[in-house]
Amino acid sequence: MKNNVILVVNPISGDVDKSELIDEVTFFADKENLNLVIYNTSGVSDSDNIKALYATYAPKRIIVAGGDGTIKMVAEAMETLDVIIGILPAGSANGLAVDLNLPSEISENLEIAFHNDYMEIDMVSINGKKSIHLSDLGINAEMIKNYEKSSIRGKWGYALQTVNTLIDLEDPFIATITGDFPTIECEARMIVIANSQKYGTGVSINPNGIMDDGKFELVILKNMDLVVLGKIITGNMPIDVNDVEIISTDQAFITTNIPVSFQIDGEYCGTETKLIIEILPKQMKVAIPTPPLKII
Template identity: 65%
Template sequence: MKKNIIFVVNPISGDIDKSDLLNTVKKFSIINNFDLVVYETVGEKDVSVLQSLYDEYNPERIVVAGGDGTIKMVAEAMEKHDVVIGILPAGSANGLAVDLNLPTTLEENLEVAFLHHYIEMDMICINGIKCIHLSDIGINADLVKNYEESDTRGFWGYAMQAYTTLKDSEEPFLASVTANNETIEHTARMIVIANSQKYGTGVTINPNGSMNDGKFELIILKSLDLVLIGKIITGNMPIDSDDIIIISTEKALVKTDRSVNFQIDGEYCGTQNELEIHILREQMKIAVP
């Protein structure tokens, strides 16, 4: 009996042409006797269209070619359905793929996405919005906002905005964090809410994070001088530093003394001065090596 697979492609993610990818996936499906249904996202009504396709074909898996944003959309569409999601990284932000240690070649990724086993992954709920990966408030969210508003894409666009953001950054903010039945106050440049270990750039910010342990981490960065930034970027995250506090918890409340820029999974979400955060257990079945 043939297995039905829905293949979701974001045609504009990562600014790369997907026609070769599509042909490769179609050939792979023929060899493995899959019935492939291809859906190209359009940015509107994708969730309801996907739900209709699921009802029509009852697929065993949904394979996504796109970045974190596309994966998140598919996860939200499939919230009430029991289906494994496979990933073919093809976005400008592939943080989740980096965190899951997915292979670097398309051939190996096809095997994982279509055929391998899966984990049941947690998500985080922040002020009612789901996060699959990493969110933060403070200087990195400033950077995400500046990058979204700029014209230059890719690594250089990011590097240019990083320089500008650091140069123009505001004063630190004062944050009160309530978690694990205690409240602490710190001045901070940035607070990361992490379900996983790495940013899409491959930078490790939460060395002990796990996506299926029923907890998330708050990483409070009190200062961000060039030495500390250098350490983080080169993979030497100093977890015993006085400038970094890591709290592991199931729920938390973060309040700041002023409105601060905030981002979820690489998408700018405006300014916030209060974040209500809790873990959502085993929200998504995701194919892993």
């Protein structure tokens, strides 16, 4: 009897046609003597539909072809179930895949997604919403808002909107941050709530990030000039505490003096003046680039 595997495909993520990817996954599953069940997301009742498929087929693995938003949706649907999530990066930036050091070749990713061992990664709750990767207040969220309005996708789209956002840079906001650490009150351009290290563009924002340590980091980018912001955007994190401060914790509360643009895992969420943040340990099992165990 064949083992079942569900493939969840976001057909519009990254503005890339997924037909070739689906063909490769189908060929791989046939070669491995697996029964592949394909589900294309529509944005309507996807979580409930995936739960129903799980109840019918009871797979040990669900493979996700999409970006961070699709991965998070599947993880939340499966949060009480014992299932491993394999990732085939197919979004605009693929931040989680970048942090997991997944290869760029689909053939290598297929081996990892279908056969490799997993790690149990944490999530972060922010005002009751879950983040699996990187969320932030400030300039990057403003850039994502502009990107979502743009017709240019991929890394070029991000680069263009980064320039446009810096040109239209407004005054910094004032943030008050409390938790199990001395209260911080400062001007800031951006505050990152980080469960990992890198944005999907490859920029390292949180060098100390570990996705399964029961902690998240607050990366506070203070009232810095365009030169320092440019260094961060190009992946050169400044080490001067006057520019950047990093706090590792398992809970925090942030208030701002004005509404500030906010994003979760690359999705713009409007503006916020208050964030209640806490770690959610070991929320999802994700296949990682380690020697394969052939466990299905």
